[in-house]
Amino acid sequence: MRVRRIVAAVTSATALVLATGGLAAADQVYNNVDPSIDATAEMMPLNAGGATGTTTLAISPTNGDGKSGCNLTGSATVTVNVVSSDPSVASVSPSTVTFTSCGDTHGLTVTPLTVGSTTVSLNLVSNTAAGTFDLAPATFTVNVSAPAPANTAPTLSIAGVTEGGSYDVGSVPAATCLVHDTEDGDTSFPAELSAVSGPDSMDGIGAQTASCSYTDAGGLTASSSTTYSIVDPTPPTIGYVLTPAAPDGENGWYVGTVTLTWNVTEDQSPSSLTTSGCDAVSVSADQQATDYTCSAGSAGGTATPQTVTIRRDGNGPTVGYDSVVAGTAGANGWYTSNVTVRFTDTDTYSGTVVDHEDVTTSGEGNAVTAVSPAFSDQAGNVTSAGAATSPAYKIDGTPPHDVAFTGGPTDGGSYYFGSVPSAPTCSAVDDVSGLSSCVVTGDANPDAVGAHTYTATATDNAGNTRTRTEQYTVLAWTDTGFYAPVNMGGVLNTVKGGSTVPLKFNVYAGSTELTDTSIVKGFATRQISCADSTGLTDPVEVTVTGGTTLRYDTAGHQFIQNWKTPTGAGTCYSATMTTQDGTTLTALFKVK
Numbered sequence: 001m002r003v004r005r006i007v008a009a010v011t012s013a014t015a016l017v018l019a020t021g022g023l024a025a026a027d028q029v030y031n032n033v034d035p036s037i038d039a040t041a042e043m044m045p046l047n048a049g050g051a052t053g054t055t056t057l058a059i060s061p062t063n064g065d066g067k068s069g070c071n072l073t074g075s076a077t078v079t080v081n082v083v084s085s086d087p088s089v090a091s092v093s094p095s096t097v098t099f100t101s102c103g104d105t106h107g108l109t110v111t112p113l114t115v116g117s118t119t120v121s122l123n124l125v126s127n128t129a130a131g132t133f134d135l136a137p138a139t140f141t142v143n144v145s146a147p148a149p150a151n152t153a154p155t156l157s158i159a160g161v162t163e164g165g166s167y168d169v170g171s172v173p174a175a176t177c178l179v180h181d182t183e184d185g186d187t188s189f190p191a192e193l194s195a196v197s198g199p200d201s202m203d204g205i206g207a208q209t210a211s212c213s214y215t216d217a218g219g220l221t222a223s224s225s226t227t228y229s230i231v232d233p234t235p236p237t238i239g240y241v242l243t244p245a246a247p248d249g250e251n252g253w254y255v256g257t258v259t260l261t262w263n264v265t266e267d268q269s270p271s272s273l274t275t276s277g278c279d280a281v282s283v284s285a286d287q288q289a290t291d292y293t294c295s296a297g298s299a300g301g302t303a304t305p306q307t308v309t310i311r312r313d314g315n316g317p318t319v320g321y322d323s324v325v326a327g328t329a330g331a332n333g334w335y336t337s338n339v340t341v342r343f344t345d346t347d348t349y350s351g352t353v354v355d356h357e358d359v360t361t362s363g364e365g366n367a368v369t370a371v372s373p374a375f376s377d378q379a380g381n382v383t384s385a386g387a388a389t390s391p392a393y394k395i396d397g398t399p400p401h402d403v404a405f406t407g408g409p410t411d412g413g414s415y416y417f418g419s420v421p422s423a424p425t426c427s428a429v430d431d432v433s434g435l436s437s438c439v440v441t442g443d444a445n446p447d448a449v450g451a452h453t454y455t456a457t458a459t460d461n462a463g464n465t466r467t468r469t470e471q472y473t474v475l476a477w478t479d480t481g482f483y484a485p486v487n488m489g490g491v492l493n494t495v496k497g498g499s500t501v502p503l504k505f506n507v508y509a510g511s512t513e514l515t516d517t518s519i520v521k522g523f524a525t526r527q528i529s530c531a532d533s534t535g536l537t538d539p540v541e542v543t544v545t546g547g548t549t550l551r552y553d554t555a556g557h558q559f560i561q562n563w564k565t566p567t568g569a570g571t572c573y574s575a576t577m578t579t580q581d582g583t584t585l586t587a588l589f590k591v592k
Contacts, residue, residue, distance in 0.1 A: 025064025026132035027071045027102065029080070029122060031055045032163075032225045033140045035211050041119060042140040045220065046090065046112035049147050051155065053110040056163060057082075057122075057138055058227070059102045064131075070102035071131030078133055079125040082108060089116035090142045096125065103164035112144040151218030154181035158191055158226045161210055165228040169204050169268050172230055177212030184216045196230060200299040203269040205232050232300030236266040236273055240294070240308060253350050253379035254312040258283040262294045262306075269299040286313050286349045316383035317345035317352050317375045321390045325358055334394045334433050334462030338362065341390040343372040350378035359390075364432050367392040396432035396462035403428040403438070403458045403468040411470035416509040417581035418519075420447045420474055428458030428466065436461045449476045449581050477514065479583045481505025483558065486587045490534035497567035497591040500548065503575060504558050505585055515552045521578045523550065523561050530572035533588050565591055 033042035033055045044053045061070045079098040084091055090112050097106040120142060122135040160173040175191035191210035198206025207229055215221040241261045249255035260281040266273040278294040289311040296303045326340035344356045359370040372388040408424025426438040442454040456468045483504040486493055495501055507514045548562045563575055569592050576586040
């Protein structure tokens with residue numbers, strides 16, 4: 001027995017047009033009479049009337065026609081006729097085969113009839129694919145020899161693997177050559193395996209051919225080969241290590257340095273491994289939520305991408321003074337109450353817990369400030385109290401003290417009209433902003449008879465005021481009279497019309513007699529109804545002659561006002577003297 005080693009290679013290509021042979025870019029339709037794929041016709045020896053011969057038709061992609069992989073994709077098909085050039089020498093069946101994918105195989109049976117030679121070749125019937133197919137490698141020659149009754153050709157098959165099959169790397173079944181020979185008996189032996197071919201052959205991924213060849217004792221040889229694929233069944237795995245494993249701040253934020261390390265594993269086809277975004281990452285600067293994605297692929301497929309989101313904020317809020325939100329404004333830039341100021345905080349990354357807080361000053365002076373409270377952000381960072389200070393404020397909420405009058409009437413004192421002291425002035429003390437003014441106000445007519453009040457108002461530079469009051473009383477003069485010959489008390493003094501009546505009286509300021517005629521404000525008479533009197537009458541017994549001006553009689557120690565009565569009997573009059581303090585004396589008269 002002789003064993004022949006056969007090696008066949010399968011490559012990938014894409015074709016864009018249809019061809020019937022000889023195009024290097026076309027996918028190749030071939031037989032496995034021998035292990036080569038070429039345009040040279042293989043030889044199949046048979047005996048007339050002897051056993052039939054077999055071979056298998058298959059398609060080898062060549063990665064041509066501008067397309068990677070098989071030209072038969074989707075629902076595309078290619079159909080060919082199988083023709084014997086001399087059917088009288090040998091016939092072939094089936095006469096027509098259709099390929100629906102590059103994994104399809106079709107067995108041919110050649111029946112030897114008479115001694116001679118015939119060529120089996122393929123003719124294109126139809127092609128719905130976008131690429132072309134080279135049919136030349138499928139051609140083979142059948143040489144039919146005279147019957148050899150003493151020896152029949154052996155038959156050979158390959159067990160364990162199938163043409164076009166696919167097997168996981170590391171789990172490829174053993175390929176065994178099975179020989180049946182009528183004369184020599186049956187035998188088996190391991191198939192010869194080609195090197196794995198393809199872009200991932202370094203990892204044992206790609207195409208491999210199992211080949212068998214057997215020559216019997218009579219010199220007849222049978223050969224066969226089977227090409228299959230070795231694949232990686234699983235994609236890479238992606239894992240990672242995050243340090244620290246969980247956020248070390250609040251609300252999912254990191255506040256320290258974060259390290260991300262990716263672990264990508266591909267045990268079955270490591271040389272085919274490709275990665276993207278899988279470099280180690282160290283985050284030491286603040287950032288918003290940022291996705292880090294690792295993607296990986298290999299001959300085993302594409303792994304599910306893994307994404308890790310990291311957000312970091314290692315700095316507390318930025319604090320600043322904003323504005324005054326409350327406080328009573330006084331004068332000259334002073335406040336008369338504590339001032340409430342607003343501090344605001346901002347945080348670029350995690351955001352603030354509160355956006356502002358109000359602080360109220362304490363104490364008084366010309367440079368009172370407030371300091372900011374502590375502020376926190378969403379990551380848990382804290383900016384401590386005192387990070388910011390408000391502008392200095394002048395605050396004086398205390399009014400002046402020790403308000404006092406200088407001069408003027410005595411508090412609670414009484415003064416007769418005309419003897420009231422001049423208005424007082426005032427003074428005060430202010431310990432913070434200083435005294436601005438002290439002003440005394442009083443009644444519009446402080447010398448009029450009656451009760452009066454002076455008010456001292458002290459104002460400091462901040463506008464605070466404090467007042468003090470003092471009261472005094474202006475007493476009226478005492479008017480006595482009219483004396484005889486005039487009667488008082490509503491009595492009608494009867495007098496002859498045109499006569500002059502002396503009106504005598506005295507005026508006292510307390511016990512002091514007043515003698516200056518200027519104290520008399522005026523003398524007036526008017527006609528009245530005689531019924532206005534009490535009804536009593538009394539004649540004026542003394543009349544005088546002379547002028548009617550007011551005078552003070554030093555001899556008699558009295559004022560005398562001579563009044564010349566009008567004429568017109570039966571008419572009545574009132575005569576009234578008014579002093580400067582508003583006191584009046586009135587007598588009633590009836591002219592006869």
